[in-house]
Amino acid sequence: MREKSVLKTILGVWNTKTVVVIAIGAALFGVLMNFGGITIFTNTKLTTAMIIPVIVGAMFGPVPAFVACLAGNTIADLIGGWGYWFDWSIGNGVLGFIVGLLPLYGAKINDGIFKIHHAVIYVITCVIGNAFAFGVITPLFTTLFYGGELEVTFVQSLTGGIANTLVLTIIGIPILIAFAKRNARNTNLTLEEKE
Amino acid sequence: MGMIKAENLIFEYIRRDEEGNVESINRAIDNVNIEVNKGDFVAILGHNGSGKSTMAKHINAILTPTEGTVWVNGMNTKEENKIWDIRQTAGMVFQNPDNQIIATVVEEDVGFGAENLGIPTEEIWKRVEESLKAVGMLEYRKHSPNKLSGGQKQRVAIAGIMAMKPECIVLDEPTAMLDPIGRKEVIQTIHELNKREKVTVLLITHYMEEVIHADKVIVMDRGKVVMHGTPREIFSKVEELKQYRLAVPQVTELAYELRKEGLEIPKGILNIEELVEAISRIA
Amino acid sequence: MLMVVDKLNYIYSPGNAYEKHALKDINLVIEERDFIGLIGHTGSGKSTLTQHLNGLMRGTSGTIYYKGEDIYDKNFNMKGLRSKVGLVFQYPEHQLFETTVYKDVSFGPKNLGLDQLEVDLRTYDAVKMVGLSDDLLDTSPFELSGGQKRRVAIAGVLAMKPEVLILDEPTAGLDPKGRDEILEQIARLHKDNNITIILVSHSMEDVAKYANRLVVMNKGEIVYNDTPHEVFTHYKELEKIGLAAPQVTYVMNELKSRGFSVNTSATTVEEAKVSILRALRKSL
Amino acid sequence: MIRDITIGQYYPVDSILHRLDPRVKLIGTIIYIFSLFMFQNYYGYILAVLFLVCIIKVSQVPFRFIVRGLKAVLVLMLFTVMFNLFLTPGTEVFRMGFIKITREGIETAVLMGLRLVFLILGSSLMTFTTTPNHLTDGLESVMWPLRKIKVPVHEISMMMSIALRFIPILMEETDKIMKAQMARGADFESGGLIKRAKSLIPLLVPLFVSAFRRANDLAMAMEARCYRGGEGRTKMKPLKYATRDMLAYLVLILYVAAIFVLNSLA
Numbered sequence A: 001m002r003e004k005s006v007l008k009t010i011l012g013v014w015n016t017k018t019v020v021v022i023a024i025g026a027a028l029f030g031v032l033m034n035f036g037g038i039t040i041f042t043n044t045k046l047t048t049a050m051i052i053p054v055i056v057g058a059m060f061g062p063v064p065a066f067v068a069c070l071a072g073n074t075i076a077d078l079i080g081g082w083g084y085w086f087d088w089s090i091g092n093g094v095l096g097f098i099v100g101l102l103p104l105y106g107a108k109i110n111d112g113i114f115k116i117h118h119a120v121i122y123v124i125t126c127v128i129g130n131a132f133a134f135g136v137i138t139p140l141f142t143t144l145f146y147g148g149e150l151e152v153t154f155v156q157s158l159t160g161g162i163a164n165t166l167v168l169t170i171i172g173i174p175i176l177i178a179f180a181k182r183n184a185r186n187t188n189l190t191l192e193e194k195e
Numbered sequence B: 001m002g003m004i005k006a007e008n009l010i011f012e013y014i015r016r017d018e019e020g021n022v023e024s025i026n027r028a029i030d031n032v033n034i035e036v037n038k039g040d041f042v043a044i045l046g047h048n049g050s051g052k053s054t055m056a057k058h059i060n061a062i063l064t065p066t067e068g069t070v071w072v073n074g075m076n077t078k079e080e081n082k083i084w085d086i087r088q089t090a091g092m093v094f095q096n097p098d099n100q101i102i103a104t105v106v107e108e109d110v111g112f113g114a115e116n117l118g119i120p121t122e123e124i125w126k127r128v129e130e131s132l133k134a135v136g137m138l139e140y141r142k143h144s145p146n147k148l149s150g151g152q153k154q155r156v157a158i159a160g161i162m163a164m165k166p167e168c169i170v171l172d173e174p175t176a177m178l179d180p181i182g183r184k185e186v187i188q189t190i191h192e193l194n195k196r197e198k199v200t201v202l203l204i205t206h207y208m209e210e211v212i213h214a215d216k217v218i219v220m221d222r223g224k225v226v227m228h229g230t231p232r233e234i235f236s237k238v239e240e241l242k243q244y245r246l247a248v249p250q251v252t253e254l255a256y257e258l259r260k261e262g263l264e265i266p267k268g269i270l271n272i273e274e275l276v277e278a279i280s281r282i283a
Numbered sequence C: 001m002l003m004v005v006d007k008l009n010y011i012y013s014p015g016n017a018y019e020k021h022a023l024k025d026i027n028l029v030i031e032e033r034d035f036i037g038l039i040g041h042t043g044s045g046k047s048t049l050t051q052h053l054n055g056l057m058r059g060t061s062g063t064i065y066y067k068g069e070d071i072y073d074k075n076f077n078m079k080g081l082r083s084k085v086g087l088v089f090q091y092p093e094h095q096l097f098e099t100t101v102y103k104d105v106s107f108g109p110k111n112l113g114l115d116q117l118e119v120d121l122r123t124y125d126a127v128k129m130v131g132l133s134d135d136l137l138d139t140s141p142f143e144l145s146g147g148q149k150r151r152v153a154i155a156g157v158l159a160m161k162p163e164v165l166i167l168d169e170p171t172a173g174l175d176p177k178g179r180d181e182i183l184e185q186i187a188r189l190h191k192d193n194n195i196t197i198i199l200v201s202h203s204m205e206d207v208a209k210y211a212n213r214l215v216v217m218n219k220g221e222i223v224y225n226d227t228p229h230e231v232f233t234h235y236k237e238l239e240k241i242g243l244a245a246p247q248v249t250y251v252m253n254e255l256k257s258r259g260f261s262v263n264t265s266a267t268t269v270e271e272a273k274v275s276i277l278r279a280l281r282k283s284l
Numbered sequence D: 001m002i003r004d005i006t007i008g009q010y011y012p013v014d015s016i017l018h019r020l021d022p023r024v025k026l027i028g029t030i031i032y033i034f035s036l037f038m039f040q041n042y043y044g045y046i047l048a049v050l051f052l053v054c055i056i057k058v059s060q061v062p063f064r065f066i067v068r069g070l071k072a073v074l075v076l077m078l079f080t081v082m083f084n085l086f087l088t089p090g091t092e093v094f095r096m097g098f099i100k101i102t103r104e105g106i107e108t109a110v111l112m113g114l115r116l117v118f119l120i121l122g123s124s125l126m127t128f129t130t131t132p133n134h135l136t137d138g139l140e141s142v143m144w145p146l147r148k149i150k151v152p153v154h155e156i157s158m159m160m161s162i163a164l165r166f167i168p169i170l171m172e173e174t175d176k177i178m179k180a181q182m183a184r185g186a187d188f189e190s191g192g193l194i195k196r197a198k199s200l201i202p203l204l205v206p207l208f209v210s211a212f213r214r215a216n217d218l219a220m221a222m223e224a225r226c227y228r229g230g231e232g233r234t235k236m237k238p239l240k241y242a243t244r245d246m247l248a249y250l251v252l253i254l255y256v257a258a259i260f261v262l263n264s265l266a
Ligand SMILES: Nc1ncnc2c1ncn2[C@@H]1O[C@H](COP(=O)(O)OP(=O)(O)OP(=O)(O)O)[C@@H](O)[C@H]1O
Pocket: A186, A187, A188, A189, A190, A191, B013, B026, B027, B028, B046, B047, B048, B049, B050, B051, B052, B053, B054, B055, C146
């Protein structure tokens, strides 16, 4: 089981369950984006939605995380009714991919493994991911799709990136720990209840 | 002819650590032998964690035996190329109605299974209509499932299975999340399908009242089948049932208590009329 | 009079196509040490009412008094009320989130801002009250069985030391023994710890056995508010609003109509047994 | 509030636009958005306005509903306009202290602002007139050729429809868990940013756990109903073009032609 190839880990496991998890993850992303956040700035919220790709990534790999994020942002736009912002969807997708890399550096939440050095790597990927996704990818696509001015996107990206990093570390790490613990030994839903 | 047959069935949930070594083994089903005939209505009782759901998942080939064999209409569930035939033969309804409805319109959800089978469009429409009628939900065909009550949603789920024309339906606690009226609706629907469409039914439940009309009751305890017989036979063994963390319907309990007090009341009273009859006969 | 609900109304999404008058002029008095069974068809407003009782929802009109204080008063301590009126939702184990049982149960007391010693004390107490053993405190709640999880969740609310405990279908999904165990536990809390209980249930047998008073809701209104015996004599009316009486009530009524002088208000197996035996002895 | 939210702001009336095949509307929207970037002069914008106004009239969706979507991105729009207004170099027309406005600045600002407004109006009109289900069907059908390059088109559309089905359920769940934790004294509103973020953990863990439980259940229920991807699947409601759809395509072709004519005018 150990020597799963890197490529396979990146692509993730694809079956009915993956499709459903991504779908429900994306729906939750949309819900949280609209209702579960603290607004700082338009298009920029201290949103808890970004935790979803982390969890999806932890369980299914970065590509499913990417898709969940991309679809999630599109659904958020759909619920919000503020038009479609594919530049942000793609940026979020890329961020989802990067923060969803967990299995690649050995943080196997499914098997209850999440140690301190994993947390450190995780924080680093969050910072890099945000910088790359919103510093490079989103502005790139903004100009490509909407011909928008880069300065605006940069200001937004900066706030968005900082907020995301905050959420991803402050909330993300405890949640990853909780999930890892939950999965650590869950065979025993044993029936014997001693009075 | 047997619809379902389990022979020396053993199933173990195995947990492995990082290196892939076995960390723990949980034997959820322990050497079970059962046989269900075509057209039967069989109920399965058992405490939480007794292996009922694990058993049910074997019939639909969602799980395959660790040891032993399960046959569904003569097909061995271990044969990979039969898996879709098996799933079409034995449909499955789950506990939470919300978690098994896929589409946002009732009729589309009912058609989902039939679409997967590659059935032509016109035929799907016909089947959807028939199955919705069979569960009494035809007038809701254009509704959104979110606006239905729990019992109605569960009936839609049953219709979805019916549209695949299965010969057998396995229901895993279909009434657990419903209120009494919803529960009654669902149980009635299942009985009707059993009688009218001759569908073999396997019903898993924690509600004793729901099994009194079954043909046969199976009681599970820690992965083993510990009792089986008609409802009357099963419910006449009040003490034994209690030992397995189960109970009997309130009338049965009352009859049992009266009997203990020395009244001449037959064992295994199942409904109000029987008890009233029995008491009238004494006086 | 611990709590008084006075002409309470609640309307969901007023002024919109989905407007729903969920509570209509509710008047209700809850006495100290009551054990109330709250019954009604699905969508009758039970959950809506219970969420008003601890201030999670605010009535559209009318008010609620807790120990004589108007809870909608500006100076009323709403957070205090939430700790005094504990609410256990349906499938409460789905809301567990901490990594150990101890942490999860102590979540409530910690939010109250108590010192560590008091938090510890309450946590241990609560865990004991629901009949869990101490050695489970350090395990993850996700590793427990269904029944144990349910108890942890109830303990989490008990640790707030509520004076009133509201439980929304606390036995859903458990096997019969598990159901009995939880209900017995609740009855013990009522008796030994003087906690006022409001039990929302769909099982007529259960409320008949444990409650001293039944509140019956229909389409947002309270239609009966009386002892179980009294309420279940109206079993024909109850059937019209989607409810029923316990099976033994039907047995007793049927026997009565056949000329037995039995007590038709019997609602539990024990009462029915005594009454039938007495009637039969007389007729022999 | 939560049970019956209309996702995607679908506005239920029976107009021609509502009845159009979703593929037409999807392609139309894409063409419209592209057209916004193709204009080389102001005539183009006049055309875009006229076209949009006509379509809105046909759709029977009240104007105020459509404009509502703009409010959400008002700040963003102001920012875009401001940036362009103040930061574009060129011929100066106005100066106060260090703020200076240029001719080119005004031009780009107006252009940007308009483009943004039409972008939002155009795309939200599609969601106003198409149910999410139809949209998904349309999307699947429009993207079908992409299957050749290994894009999992069927899976994507399946994902979208499952997501749509679960949005109201998940909202209700969020609400329920929040209330359950509030009953235990949780406080989601007060405190600084970090404290508030932390207070969300008791909400999020159960929410995720429940979402994954649902996903597990649903995946099992789907497989039990013989779901095995898009291969060999038939459709209960296949999309079919009607005459009105052909007419709509014709209108679109005329619109595109008009763009080219206008562009060559200047
Ligand atoms: N996915 C799983 N992984 C490991 N162990 C499992 C899994 N599912 C069930 N078990 C274990 O298998 C045993 C039987 O479980 P099963 O779900 O079949 O019981 P059940 O009779 O359906 O219980 P309930 O009445 O609570 O639904 C239990 O001990 C349970 O802990």
